[in-house]
Amino acid sequence: MRILLSNDDGYFAPGLLALAEAMHGLGEITVVAPERNRSGASNSLTLDRPLHLKQAPNGFHYVNGTPTDCVHLAVTGMLEHEPDMVLSGVNLGPNMGDDTVYSGTVAAAMEGYLLGVPSIAVSLGSFEGKHFATAARVARELAERCRAQPFGAPVLLNVNVPDVPYDVLEGMRITRLGRRHKAEPVVRQVSPRGEAVYWVGAAGAAADAGEGTDFNAVEHGWVSITPLQVDLTHYGQLAPLREWLGQ
Ligand code: MN
Numbered sequence: 001m002r003i004l005l006s007n008d009d010g011y012f013a014p015g016l017l018a019l020a021e022a023m024h025g026l027g028e029i030t031v032v033a034p035e036r037n038r039s040g041a042s043n044s045l046t047l048d049r050p051l052h053l054k055q056a057p058n059g060f061h062y063v064n065g066t067p068t069d070c071v072h073l074a075v076t077g078m079l080e081h082e083p084d085m086v087l088s089g090v091n092l093g094p095n096m097g098d099d100t101v102y103s104g105t106v107a108a109a110m111e112g113y114l115l116g117v118p119s120i121a122v123s124l125g126s127f128e129g130k131h132f133a134t135a136a137r138v139a140r141e142l143a144e145r146c147r148a149q150p151f152g153a154p155v156l157l158n159v160n161v162p163d164v165p166y167d168v169l170e171g172m173r174i175t176r177l178g179r180r181h182k183a184e185p186v187v188r189q190v191s192p193r194g195e196a197v198y199w200v201g202a203a204g205a206a207a208d209a210g211e212g213t214d215f216n217a218v219e220h221g222w223v224s225i226t227p228l229q230v231d232l233t234h235y236g237q238l239a240p241l242r243e244w245l246g247q
């Protein structure tokens with residue numbers, strides 16, 4: 001089995017190291033990750049400059065680009081054989097609800113999915129980063145399941161794992177995305193040169209964290225697994241829109 005690993009926290013991130021360690025012995029593992037933290041990069045491709053592919057002493061490859069660049073470059077040019085699976089993570093911090101739109105972790109997996117490779121994004125449920133090994137072990141189990149019993153259709157899974165010891169996990173739950181409240185406002189500061197500068201504020205708290213959501217599962221100690229799709233068409237609005245336009 002050939003597995004491509006990536007992330008958005010950078011090739012040096014502890015979550016990626018934990019993921020690579022957990023995959024040991026499962027097949028041919030290749031790591032291609034951004035050279036610096038690109039959290040929040042979403043599905044961006046770098047089109048205005050060339051990309052460099054370099055290798056760290058531990059064998060990990062890194063690219064001066066986005067998570068999407070990394071997977072795109074690896075699958076369409078660098079790797080001799082297409083991978084059987086793309087795993088992205090383990091991200092420091094959750095990617096639930098609206099986060100999935102901004103997430104570079106999800107984007108790396110989504111790029112694999114768009115290129116026809118079964119892909120899984122794995123994120124840790126807190127920013128404390130205490131139990132990457134738990135999430136990495138869950139990723140290993142899912143990768144093993146994919147190997148033993150390939151999913152019938154192209155698959156993009158968004159996995160969030162509570163930041164607790166593995167033995168404390170309640171189990172796995174299939175979920176839908178919840179929703180967050182509107183993000184906190186930007187934070188205005190004055191730079192040493194007297195200019196106004198702005199920091200993007202924190203994500204909003206969970207607004208829809210009801211039964212069945214990713215937020216709900218993780219809050220109660222379950223691994224949340226949400227199958228994602230890329231088609232943004234709002235099918236429910238096709239008919240009202242036709243009516244509105246008199247078609
Ligand atoms: Mn990140």
